[in-house]
Amino acid sequence: MKKQFCILMFILFVTVLILGCTETQSGLQTGTGQAAKPTPLTLAAQWEPKTIDPHEYGYTGQRIGYTESLTGVDYEGKVIPSLATDWSVSPDGKTWTFNLRKGVVFHDGTPFTAEAMKKSLERSLTKSKGFAAVPIAGIDAQDSQTLVVRMNKSFLLLPAYLSKGEASALSSSSWDANGTMIKPVGTGPFIYDSCKPKEAITAVKNPNYWGKAALVDKVVYRIIPEAVTRNMLLKSGEVQLAIIMPPDIAVGYMNQSGFTVQQQSIPRVRMITFNNIKAPFNDVRVRQAVNYAIDRDALVTSVLEGVGTPGAGLFPQDSFWANKSIQPYPYNLDKARQLLADAGWKDTNGDGIVEKDGKPFKVKLLTYSERAELPPMAEVIQQQLKKAGMDMEITVGTSTATESIFNKGEFDMYLMGRGVLFTPDPDEIMMTDYHSSGTRKNVYGAFRWNNSWVDTLIEQARTTQDLASRKAMYDEVQSIVVQEAPVAYLNYYVNLDITNDKISGYRSHSNEYCYHLENVYFV
Amino acid sequence: MQAIVIHRILQIIPVLFGISIITFLLVSLAPGDPAEISLKAMFDTDSPSPEAISLMRVEMGLDQPLHIRYFIWLSRVVQGDFGYSYLSHKSTVHEILYALPTTIYLATFAMAISIIVGIPLGIAAAVRPNGILDHFCRLFSVIGNATPEFFIAIILLLIFAINLKILPVAGSGGIQFFILPSIVLAIGLIAITSRIMRTSMLDVLEQNYILTARSKGLDRRTIITKHAMKNALLPVLTYMGTQFGWLFGGAVIVESIFALPGIGRLTVEAVETRDIMVLQGCMITFAIIFVLINLAVDLSYIYLNPAITYEEV
Numbered sequence: 055m056k057k058q059f060c061i062l063m064f065i066l067f068v069t070v071l072i073l074g075c076t077e078t079q080s081g082l083q084t085g086t087g088q089a090a091k092p093t094p095l096t097l098a099a100q101w102e103p104k105t106i107d108p109h110e111y112g113y114t115g116q117r118i119g120y121t122e123s124l125t126g127v128d129y130e131g132k133v134i135p136s137l138a139t140d141w142s143v144s145p146d147g148k149t150w151t152f153n154l155r156k157g158v159v160f161h162d163g164t165p166f167t168a169e170a171m172k173k174s175l176e177r178s179l180t181k182s183k184g185f186a187a188v189p190i191a192g193i194d195a196q197d198s199q200t201l202v203v204r205m206n207k208s209f210l211l212l213p214a215y216l217s218k219g220e221a222s223a224l225s226s227s228s229w230d231a232n233g234t235m236i237k238p239v240g241t242g243p244f245i246y247d248s249c250k251p252k253e254a255i256t257a258v259k260n261p262n263y264w265g266k267a268a269l270v271d272k273v274v275y276r277i278i279p280e281a282v283t284r285n286m287l288l289k290s291g292e293v294q295l296a297i298i299m300p301p302d303i304a305v306g307y308m309n310q311s312g313f314t315v316q317q318q319s320i321p322r323v324r325m326i327t328f329n330n331i332k333a334p335f336n337d338v339r340v341r342q343a344v345n346y347a348i349d350r351d352a353l354v355t356s357v358l359e360g361v362g363t364p365g366a367g368l369f370p371q372d373s374f375w376a377n378k379s380i381q382p383y384p385y386n387l388d389k390a391r392q393l394l395a396d397a398g399w400k401d402t403n404g405d406g407i408v409e410k411d412g413k414p415f416k417v418k419l420l421t422y423s424e425r426a427e428l429p430p431m432a433e434v435i436q437q438q439l440k441k442a443g444m445d446m447e448i449t450v451g452t453s454t455a456t457e458s459i460f461n462k463g464e465f466d467m468y469l470m471g472r473g474v475l476f477t478p479d480p481d482e483i484m485m486t487d488y489h490s491s492g493t494r495k496n497v498y499g500a501f502r503w504n505n506s507w508v509d510t511l512i513e514q515a516r517t518t519q520d521l522a523s524r525k526a527m528y529d530e531v532q533s534i535v536v537q538e539a540p541v542a543y544l545n546y547y548v549n550l551d552i553t554n555d556k557i558s559g560y561r562s563h564s565n566e567y568c569y570h571l572e573n574v575y576f577v
Numbered sequence: 578m579q580a581i582v583i584h585r586i587l588q589i590i591p592v593l594f595g596i597s598i599i600t601f602l603l604v605s606l607a608p609g610d611p612a613e614i615s616l617k618a619m620f621d622t623d624s625p626s627p628e629a630i631s632l633m634r635v636e637m638g639l640d641q642p643l644h645i646r647y648f649i650w651l652s653r654v655v656q657g658d659f660g661y662s663y664l665s666h667k668s669t670v671h672e673i674l675y676a677l678p679t680t681i682y683l684a685t686f687a688m689a690i691s692i693i694v695g696i697p698l699g700i701a702a703a704v705r706p707n708g709i710l711d712h713f714c715r716l717f718s719v720i721g722n723a724t725p726e727f728f729i730a731i732i733l734l735l736i737f738a739i740n741l742k743i744l745p746v747a748g749s750g751g752i753q754f755f756i757l758p759s760i761v762l763a764i765g766l767i768a769i770t771s772r773i774m775r776t777s778m779l780d781v782l783e784q785n786y787i788l789t790a791r792s793k794g795l796d797r798r799t800i801i802t803k804h805a806m807k808n809a810l811l812p813v814l815t816y817m818g819t820q821f822g823w824l825f826g827g828a829v830i831v832e833s834i835f836a837l838p839g840i841g842r843l844t845v846e847a848v849e850t851r852d853i854m855v856l857q858g859c860m861i862t863f864a865i866i867f868v869l870i871n872l873a874v875d876l877s878y879i880y881l882n883p884a885i886t887y888e889e890v
Contacts, residue, residue: 102846104619104664111619111664184620186628251675252838253748278747278836282727286734286746454609476622486624498624 094256094272095557095574098284099297102277106249107235109174109181112219117569118275119268120161120257121222121240124152124171124201125213127478127567130374131321133213137166137223137241138201143519147208152201158264160225161245168195174224175203177233182220188212208517214479217567243268243572252277269559269575288313294557297549297569301359304550312555318562319363319370321475322547324431326419327460327468330503330540334415335466339397341539344467345383346390347442348435354545357431361550365543367532368474368483373564375480377529380536382543390442401443408443416445417466422453425471431544432469463501471547472498475565480528484512488535500540508534585872593864597654600860601647604853611851612637615663618850637663637853650857659861660854662847669858672843677862679749680839683831684824686759688817691766696813698767699774703809704801706779714771721768726827730761730834747836758835762827766820773816777809784808811881818874822867 103114108121115121126136138152158166172193179185189206196202203212215221225239238246243265244257255275259268276293278284284296285303299307299315307313326344328335335341350364369376394400399408399415408415419435421428432448439446446467451459460468474483486492487499489512494502508531515527535541551562559573604611612633616625625633638646653660659669702711737744737757744757781787782805790800829841840859847856 101621104662105666107666110666113621183616183625183629183632186632187626250838252842253836276748276836279842280834280836282731283734283747283834283836286731286738289739290742290746292746452608454607454614458608473623476620476624 093294093556093576094274095270095295095571095576096274096276096293097295097297097569097571098276098278098287098293100277100279100281100284101297102252102279103249103255105235106238106246106255107181108222108224108238108240109178109220109235112182112184112222113566114219114255114275115222115238115240115242115246116219117566118255118257118273119242119244119568119571120246120260121219121224121238122242123217123219123221123223124154125217127217127563127565128374129561129564130372131369131475131478131564132374133217133478136217137171138216141213143210143212147210147517147519148205150203150205150212151196152203154199154201155264156199158241159262160223160227160241161239161260162225162227164225164227166223166241167198168201169198170225171195171201171223173226175221177224177229178221180233184218184220185215188215210516210519211477211479211481214477214481217478244273247272263572266572268572270571273571288552288554291554291556294554295560295574296552299550299552301361301550304361304552305359307552314553314555316549316551316553316560316562317361318549318551318564319372319546320549320564320566321369321373322471322473323365323368323370324428324469324471324544324547325365326435326542326544327470327499327501328540328542329463329466329468330501332463332466334397334399334410334417337397338538339393340399341542342383343390343393343397343442344439344444345539345542346386346393347439347444348383348542348544349385349438350382350544351385352438353431353434356434357427358545358548361548362545363548365545367536367543369480369532370546370564373475375475375525375528377532379529380533383536387442394443399443406440406443407445414445415443416447418447418449419467419469420449420451420456420459420465421469422456423450424453428469428471435469460501468501469544470498478565478567481512481516484515484528484531488512488531493540500535503538503540505534505538582872582876585868585875589865589868592868593861596860596864597651597857598647600857601650601853602643604848604851604856605643605646607851609851610634610639611853612639614849614851619664633663650854654857659858662852662855664850664852669854672855673840673858673862676838676840676843679837680825680828680832680841682755683758683762683828683837683839684821686755687762687766687824688821690759690763691770692817694763695767695770696774696810699771699813700778700801700806700809702771702775703778703782704797711775714775718768718772721764724764726761726765726830727834729764730757730831733757733761747834749837754835754837758831758837761834762824762831765827766824769820770813770817774809774813777812778805781805781809807881811878814874814877814881818870821870822863825863825866 101113103111105111108115122137124136124138126134128134137155137158139155141150141152143150154168154171160166172195175193179190189209191204191206194202223241228237228239229235243260243263245260247256247258249255254277257273259271261267278287281300281303284299287293288296304315307315328341330336354360354362354364363370364382366382367377367380371378394408398410401408403409419432421432423429429450436446436448459465476482488508490504490509493500493504511527511531515524518524518527549562553560556576557574558577559575561570612630613625616629616633617623634640638649661668662672665672698714702714705711734746734757738746745754748754787800787805790804825841828839829845832839832842840862844856844859847859
């Protein structure tokens with residue numbers, strides 16, 4: 055027995071020894087070693103690509119910059135040329151013609167032609183469910199630089215859909231005979247190098263890039279699910295850029311030298327949807343009263359640590375699609391009380407809560423816990439509405455549970471975060487959330503609200519090819535929605551990216567379409 | 578001996594069967610449409626298109642009733658096909674084999690640390706009850722047991738990775754990446770191991786044979802190392818056996834904080850994205866590990882205490 059115990063102890067001793075030794079090794083690696091060898095540009099983000107196949111999961115390749123699509127998205131969220139220099143659509147909206155950029159080569163040296171793009175796109179359509187709603191009838195390579203996409207019906211959103219990473223241009227050497235991805239061979243400013251699942255993706259500079267060549271030789275994208283850990287990595291200097299940090303961590307960096315915090319509002323809005331077919335919110339005056347009774351600035355300062363912009367319309371003000379003339383509802387308690395009184399809600403018994411026909415004002419707000427800031431925001435709103443004489447009760451659940459309650463209409467107000475430009479074009483959100491065909495069905499948006507002029511505008515915009523006229527129609531929809539208040543926009547989500555002062559040139563993209571790392575350099 | 582091993586391994590089968598039914602039911606009965614939740618995770622969107630949802634429903638077999646889906650899955654598993662991930666499109670076996678080694682290393686290191694620290698600490702506390710070391714040990718257990726893992730992790734990261742810069746913050750690639758995560762996991766374990774060791778040791782030290790050993794003039798050291806410890810280790814061993822399995826679950830938080838690609842993280846992600854075949858695979862893996870560890874514990878019992886016969890086990 056003694057012998058066995060000795061062996062056990064010996065094994066443990068060796069383990070300790072190994073642990074001890076490697077401590078010094080790692081000390082060399084993370085300490086002085088880093089300065090000696092050239093550092094790759096390293097960033098930490100929470101997004102984990104489930105697969106390296108860009109046609110199945112397209113975000114990562116596009117963000118790092120080893121894949122590109124026919125169209126791109128600029129910092130304002132507008133669709134712009136990328137691998138296609140320009141495009142046009144037949145008057146019936148059924149035939150799209152894309153002129154491809156000349157002189158582009160894939161990372162394997164083969165030329166980027168219409169034939170290659172056709173093969174790549176056809177693979178996208180079979181691999182990604184993201185294009186299930188796109189009515190593509192066929193793709194033809196008219197000549198080496200002209201690609202024609204035929205649609206089953208008029209579809210003006212095609213360029214917006216083709217900006218997605220799942221529509222990336224990939225050389226056919228990317229996949230094997232069975233269509234399985236070997237490694238993505240794209241056209242971007244970086245070349246895909248390697249991937250350690252759930253850990254990191256490495257890409258190197260593409261010296262033959264058609265545009266402005268990258269300023270760093272190598273990029274490492276680290277997948278770090280926890281913000282706390284991204285914070286530690288940034289502090290230790292292991293990464294130069296931390297993507298999407300929570301406000302409580304970011305405020306600590308704001309006045310700290312050696313770091314820069316980038317605030318970028320993104321097309322995602324926190325809003326309240328009213329139950330528009332049920333009293334009291336079937337009355338537009340009551341909905342407006344709530345809008346006036348909410349102090350939007352206080353919400354930002356008290357719940358969001360000051361990081362956020364008060365909500366005016368559907369889109370954040372720096373978005374291309376925003377109606378910039380819309381101002382947020384001002385905080386005005388008198389106006390709120392007046393509107394309530396006009397609607398018949400008055401405080402007759404002096405308890406501070408308004409009544410109508412002897413029944414006190416009492417509504418139910420529903421929200422979910424996955425977005426951690428929503429429940430505390432609901433509590434602040436509760437206090438604010440009370441000042442105007444409105445009593446509000448809060449129910450918090452998981453989003454799947456609250457969604458089903460919402461869909462049954464068993465709520466008065468639903469507080470949620472809503473992404474508004476998932477496809478970089480307003481059509482999708484307008485159809486699902488504000489057109490009566492969408493609001494009549496379920497999930498999100500202006501619940502059971504309809505306005506025939508809004509319907510007409512949204513439908514017209516679907517068939518209007520001129521960008522400026524489309525924008526004008528959506529502007530009008532936005533102002534009608536704010537005026538009739540089937541929803542109350544509270545504030546927009548803000549992404550906080552933090553860089554250390556070793557790098558420069560990074561700019562947060564409003565919908566995280568691309569990190570544009572080709573512009574980033576070491577100082 | 579052989580019979581008992583075979584018997585134990587056969588016992589896994591009903592356990593796996595039960596677990597697979599329970600996880601299948603839990604995931605299927607959870608609110609929300611699995612196809613929609615899966616697509617939301619895949620495309621990072623609030624509302625996937627209805628067309629995409631119906632495609633996904635067909636792929637996931639949601640157009641079939643629950644029991645049919647279960648039996649389809651079961652018949653595949655019996656043929657050795659554990660299916661694939663709806664998100665990565667890799668086979669379940671591939672996903673698990675990729676994640677498993679990380680967690681095994683993590684759990685083993687944590688266990689080793691807790692043995693190295695916890696057992697001597699427990700013995701030392703028992704030898705002088707209510708001495709300084711005993712008080713320290715008690716304090717350590719209370720704090721160690723009550724502090725959440727993520728908090729310990731942050732403190733250790735601040736000390737060793739940010740201030741001293743001797744260990745990396747996160748990632749994998751060498752043994753240095755496992756040091757902090759293992760310590761974090763081990764602290765809670767040490768807290769309990771040392772307490773159980775202390776209690777068990779105190780118990781043994783009151784036995785008659787210890788009195789005999791003492792009266793025949795043996796020195797204290799020999800009594801403790803040679804006579805008392807071996808017997809006192811038995812309950813600790815049982816405890817550690819179950820804890821080893823538990824460590825796999827406890828690894829979830831640690832794997833997320835230290836960005837380790839282990840099976841804990843895989844399981845949680847599979848739940849969040851309703852990646853049901855991967856989830857079932859993970860659960861079955863956990864069950865197998867649990868049963869095997871318990872088997873190992875039982876066998877080591879026989880070894881440590883020959884008075885226990887195979888039948889008793």
